[in-house]
Amino acid sequence: MDRREFLGLAGGTLLLTRLPTLQASPADSADSRSWRRFALTYHVELAEPGLEAELWLPLPQNFGDYQRAEIPQWQSNADTAEVRRLGRAEAFFARWRGAAERRASVRIEVATRDRQIDWHRPPRPTPEQETVLERYLQPTERVPLDGIVRDTALAASAGAETPLQKARAIYDWVVEHSFRDPKVRGCGLGDVKSMLESGNLGGKCVDINTLYVGLCRAVGIPAREIYGIRVADSRLFKSLGRSGDVTGAQHCRAEFYVAEFGWVPVDPADVRKAVLEEKLPLDDPKIAGLRERLFGSWEMNWVAFNDENDLRFGPSMMSGFFMYPQARVGGKVLDSLDPEHFSYRIESASLS
Incomplete structure (x- = not known):
């Protein structure tokens, strides 16, 4: 792991005081079996040539009494990597200032329970x-x-x-x-x-x-x-x-x-x-x-990101809702609906 990857993991730890943690309340203890736990992981490699690149990934967050999200952890060679608040949305943000290979892997654990x-x-x-x-x-x-x-x-x-x-x-x-x-x-x-x-x-x-x-x-x-x-x-x-x-x-x-x-x-x-x-x-x-x-x-075999409808990521970038990864490399906006060429992969795993 290089120095910037280590800093990315350290950054995730330092956010403990800012983001909600996944803790059961006493009222939930009798109903703990209704909760299901998942790990959601993004893998991103931006191969488009360019001197500078920016990446935004939507993150799950706490919702009502049916979803709880832990603190995201990541590995990245980005010059800047952090969690940002965008309106009512949480996002992982990364910026690269050079044209070298750009990588980011972000993992977050979420607990959900059905709504009825x-x-x-x-x-x-x-x-x-x-x-x-x-x-x-x-x-x-x-x-x-x-x-x-x-x-x-x-x-x-x-x-x-x-x-x-x-x-x-x-x-x-x-x-x-x-x-x-x-x-x-x-x-x-x-x-x-x-x-x-x-x-x-x-x-x-x-x-x-x-x-x-x-x-x-x-x-x-x-x-x-x-x-x-x-x-x-x-x-x-x-x-x-x-x-x-x-x-x-x-x-x-x-x-x-x-x-x-x-x-x-x-x-x-x-x-x-x-x-x-x-x-x-x-x-x-x-x-x-x-x-x-x-x-x-x-x-709730689904996790919620946000209810934001009016986000602006910059000139020529997507505006409105935030459900897909967004990136710009060397001024070129990548197609968020074409993950193969973007490129990103999203994986889920059950932890229950």
């Missing part, structure tokens, strides 16, 4: 802060809340009275009107206005779940996307899991907020994914069961 709303026993959650809820009622560049978006939301939720009923009506509308399009690159763009104006509601998880989020916000229901990656096989359908090499397993999910239940997990995009990849019709009993399950639950 009991509709018959409201959990009486601590009310969310009004400033937080207001943030998730705002339009974005990709998701305006007026015009065709609001008109569609009102039509989809017509007849529903309470926020929960409206959220369910919109969920059913999205499941029934959208479809998974395997030709879309990556996880899609989530350009809701363009989707509705074109009438083409095909896409992948970012497209479909952002459509859901936008329609909820348009009728006054706080909602947000959560960006992450699958890390283990699914107990539900083979197509809804990934383990080992998870380089292309990024996945976006969604939540909405109602006072009596707090943040409610949903995933209409995975309903449409199962329809396509399991080759089953929407009215198949297995899909019907999945549809019910994914309104109010997440199988």
Whole structure:
């Protein structure tokens, strides 16, 4: 290990006072078997020629009572290597000032447990802060809340009275009107206005779940996307899991907020994914069961990165959500959706 690689590991240790550690509370002790532990590891080698290079990798972080992330550790020959806070996202950042081989390996351990709303026993959650809820009622560049978006939301939720009923009506509308399009690159763009104006509601998880989020916000229901990656096989359908090499397993999910239940997990995009990849019709009993399950639950064979939608990495770089590695070498932006030529690999391992 060279001196810069040693400094990278030392840097990870020095961050003990800044980042959350993975510790069980007394209230969790009786339920400790419900937690699953995973190790997520990035391997990056930037071979593009250039005098300077920068790298950003999205990192899992603590979320609610269902995910806890340990402190990342790394090995790298970068001149600068550290964890940075980018809005509501955590990122590993590295900078190389020379044209030599550029390497970084980053490992972080995460514990997750499944989420399941009991509709018959409201959990009486601590009310969310009004400033937080207001943030998730705002339009974005990709998701305006007026015009065709609001008109569609009102039509989809017509007849529903309470926020929960409206959220369910919109969920059913999205499941029934959208479809998974395997030709879309990556996880899609989530350009809701363009989707509705074109009438083409095909896409992948970012497209479909952002459509859901936008329609909820348009009728006054706080909602947000959560960006992450699958890390283990699914107990539900083979197509809804990934383990080992998870380089292309990024996945976006969604939540909405109602006072009596707090943040409610949903995933209409995975309903449409199962329809396509399991080759089953929407009215198949297995899909019907999945549809019910994914309104109010997440199988946590997936880890969450962040819910950030408005990041800027610099000129010509990606803007918006942060779910894929990002890099620039000698002023050239690398294609984050082409991991082979980027190049990066992401691996997951179960530690349970």
